[in-house]
Amino acid sequence: MTEDGALLVARVVSKRFGGLVAVDKVDFEIPRGSITSLIGPNGAGKTTLFNVIAGLYRPTGGEVTFEGRTISNLSPHQITHLGIARTFQNIRLFQAMTALENVMVGRHTRMRANPFEAILGTPRERREEREVRAKARELLAYVGLEGREDEFARNLPYGDQRRLEIARALATGPTLLLLDEPTAGMNPAETSALTRFIRRLRDELSLTILLIEHDMSVVMGISERVTVLNHGAKLAEGPPGAIQRDPQVIEAYLGRGAADLAKRGETN
């Protein structure tokens, strides 16, 4: 356990691509059980920081610890095994698999049958397959995809694909869920439904959630803590109300004329 209940801590994390500094010495914490949002204008380094946490990128400086353990030197699959799951900005489902198979694949890291047991079809392996199948159905029902188990992922409507990706991430048995722009491309009704769903995830499954989001009504509505990145560096951090009033943030992120818009988001 780490100090003051932080589940994940990033210390002076930097990521450079050649001459480009995408993430610049960012200190960042995700309190256990919180919904934390990462916001910032396009190109601010949000997804890069995300990819550093998920192990897709190795930071060029600093380190990331998860439950007190350094994870910035681990591979993505190892980090997933430790309990960090993610979705992608531009949905990356396995298109040629059914919805059920997508979720079952997500369970891979929690399965124990080795390849030889699989070939021999031992009772243990068969039982495990049955259990995983049942679990996958349960998760699909939980995200609201009951009855669509056998549809190919590619044939699902956009919103359902987002939900399926979340179900797949949940199947890995995470304690921390990283959602990269989960409401991108959704209409207001879908967005508010998903926002409620994210809160439900945290409350019912006692997850900690890190969100990258552009939709301010979502960010201000559900997050307890907001971190603002700009040009790769941390600009501000705090509860949504304070962030909304922070003149620097309004200047850099929302633009001067958008202060009114932010006010309207607050009253929603």
Place this chain on the structure above:
Amino acid sequence: MSTGRPTAGWWQTTTGARRRRNAALTAAALLLVLFFPQINDALNLGLAGKAIPIAIFITLALGLNVVVGFAGLLDLGYAAFFAIGAYTAAFLTSTVSPIGYVHDHPVNFFLTMLASAAVAALFGVLLGAPTLRLRGDYLAIVTLGFGEIVPLVVRNVPEYTKGTQGMNPIGVPELPFVTFGLATEPWYYLCVAVVLLSVVVTSRLRTSRICRALVAIREDEVAAASVGINPVSTKLFAFSLGASFSGFAGSIWASYLQVIAPEQFDFSVSIFVLSMIILGGMGNVYGVIVGGLLLGGFDRVLAERTSDLLHGIGAALDLGLLREADLTKARTLIFGLALVVMMLVRPEGLIPSARRRLELHLAEERGGDAAERRANVEPD
């Protein structure tokens, strides 16, 4: 059957008439295979000796299908593992083996088969471990090189391998009441048993979580890793499992032929096996068998018979061209043509795997940006 496997074979996913038809078809095929030597004798087909190499090549195709069909890894040097298996068998059982002890105490052949498979798998790991980390088609190039190197090494170390002269004799299987010698029947049944075993192993693998992970990696390696699949070790497993099939088949090949030499394992063998898979239907165990039967049948039987027929016609009509025609010399040309036609008409193969066909269509829809999408982890 309610084992509840999602990517199950036809006997679990289809129902009713189709299922009965498939079961009947399988039963008929099994009967035909089991009584083939008797049928062959009764009809005087003269195919008994041809069936054995065809069966060995089908085993090779089933193994390569794990690598190419399931894992989507292009292995162009599969014959190298075949050679490694064959030479392992020779080293362990031949009187000309470089291991002196073996001259008087040849290793039991069934143990040798396992050893050949294990040694081939080990070489698969050695070759795959550094290369499978790379993306793209590096593996194809590396395996191509490996396929060239192995026969060259064999040729250039005659003090161990007898070089181009070849190693002979090689140990044969020993079973009570059965002699593995010149009679083809014991060999035939041994090969059929090996093919059936390969079918069972690869079918089971196909419905397991390992294959599910392989399909995921094949489609999107980044997403697969992010759901907790270790892409390198999973691919390495598939690659070396495929290699072990090749090694296994190599030991039987060596024992059946009684002499092995480097030129039996050149590049064209790898391509021949690959063609079987592509023709039959990548990823589909039954498709691969059909592909193997067709190409193997053409290679071993039809090319010869057709040439004889052409010679006959040529002689009757007094056409010099037909009288001289020899299709066996044009076999690579004919395989090449078959593949080109196949790619144009039915790129998924004769009996395709449903998933492979879907993936092909997806790739078409996405066009060129699929590779790009894979290469880039979406930047901010």
